[in-house]
Amino acid sequence: MxxxxxxxxxxxxxxxxxxxxxxxxxxxxxxxxxxxxxxxxxxxxxxxxxxxxxxxxxxxxxxxxxxxxxxxxxxxxxxxxxxxxxxxxxxxxxxxxxxxxxxxxxxxxxxxxxxxxxxxxxxxxxxxxxxxxxxxxQPAIAFYAHHLKDLLLDTTDEILIFEKTFTNEGTGYDTSTGLFTAPVGGLYQFDVHICTSYKKYAYLGLVLEGSVITAHAHFGDENSSCTSFGAIKRVRSGEKVWVKSTSSGSNRKLTQGSYSMNTFSGVLVSY
Structure with missing residues (x-):
């Protein structure tokens, strides 16, 4: 500038x-x-x-x-x-x-x-x-059998055969043999109700595949009387359950009538 x-x-x-x-x-x-x-x-x-x-x-x-x-x-x-x-x-x-x-x-x-x-x-x-x-x-598996074919318990290990059924869901119980065959495996509840004659004994057992899982003894004193026993057991499919006499003799005898029914029942509780 x-x-x-x-x-x-x-x-x-x-x-x-x-x-x-x-x-x-x-x-x-x-x-x-x-x-x-x-x-x-x-x-x-x-x-x-x-x-x-x-x-x-x-x-x-x-x-x-x-x-x-x-x-x-x-x-x-x-x-x-x-x-x-x-x-x-x-x-x-x-x-x-x-x-x-x-x-x-x-x-x-x-x-x-x-x-x-x-x-x-x-x-x-x-x-x-x-x-x-x-x-x-879960299928409905249940049976309720009654009316014995033979009331005498003169043979040890004799299978009690209940000839009639009120219920047989799943057709597991055989009225000709007295055997229940499990259609499916699961937890089952079994009950046995028996009545003895006057001054007669009954020695019975509930059997699963040849093994007794519960046993019971009953004596009818002055009159005929009834008793029950049972068990809850897991059974595999195809296994068999039955009721048998565990002791025989001339004084072993059951009785049945309108007010003294002998029954064998079972039901699938769960898988």
Whole structure:
């Protein structure tokens, strides 16, 4: 800027001198004093003009410098404002990111707890359905036989044959042999009810595949009387259960009638 001002000032001086010489050539020569007076006057006018021009240039320079300063300050203000905005936006984004992460972790934890609870509930319901299905699919196995073919217990290990049935669900009981054959494996309950004659004995046993699982003895004293015995036993499919005499003799005898029924029964309790 100072270089431009020096060049402009030199240009003004040269122009002033050229103008002075041009004017001097046209004016008539009078005297040396008049010439010097005119020359001094013109130099003063030229100096005033130059000074005026310098002042204008200075004012212009000041305005330019002021404008540049304003522009620089504006740029600085915008830079600071942009930096603040950038910082705010960055902080806001970081805060939003942290909040999203927290919510994501909360959602994951809640989802995992819900999944575990739901899985547990589903397993429990599946177990209930499985048990219910088992109950629905469990066949009805039950028999209730009565009326003995032979009342004398004169042979040891003799099988008591109950010739009639009120119930025979699953057709497991055979009225011709007195044997019950389990159609399916499971937990069974068996009951035996017998009545003895006056002063007669009865020694009986409940048998599973040849092994006595419960035994009973009964004596009819002054009158005929009745008694019961039984057992709960797990029986495999195809295994046989029956009632037999465990002791024989002439005084071993049963009785039966309208009020003294001999019965043999069994029912599948569960698989």
């Amino acid at each position: 100072k270089m431009r001002f020096s060049l402009l000032f030199s240009f003004v001086i040269v122009v002033g001198l050229c103008s002075y010489k041009f004017s001097e050539a046209r004016e008539p020569v009078c005297s040396k004093f008049a010439y010097e007076e005119q020359l001094l006057e013109k130099m003063i006018r030229t100096e005033i003009k130059v000074e005026t021009m310098v002042n204008e240039i200075k004012k212009t320079e000041d305005k330019v410098i002021s404008t540049l300063g304003d522009i620089k300050q504006t740029v600085a203000d915008f830079t600071d404002m942009f930096a603040d905005m950038k910082g705010n936006i960055t902080n806001e984004m970081l805060n939003r990111g942290d909040e999203i992460k927290r919510r994501e972790e909360t959602f994951k934890t809640s989802f995992e707890e819900t999944r575990k609870n739901l899985t547990s509930d589903i397993e429990a319901e599946k177990e209930k359905l499985f048990q219910l299905q088992g109950k629905l699919e």
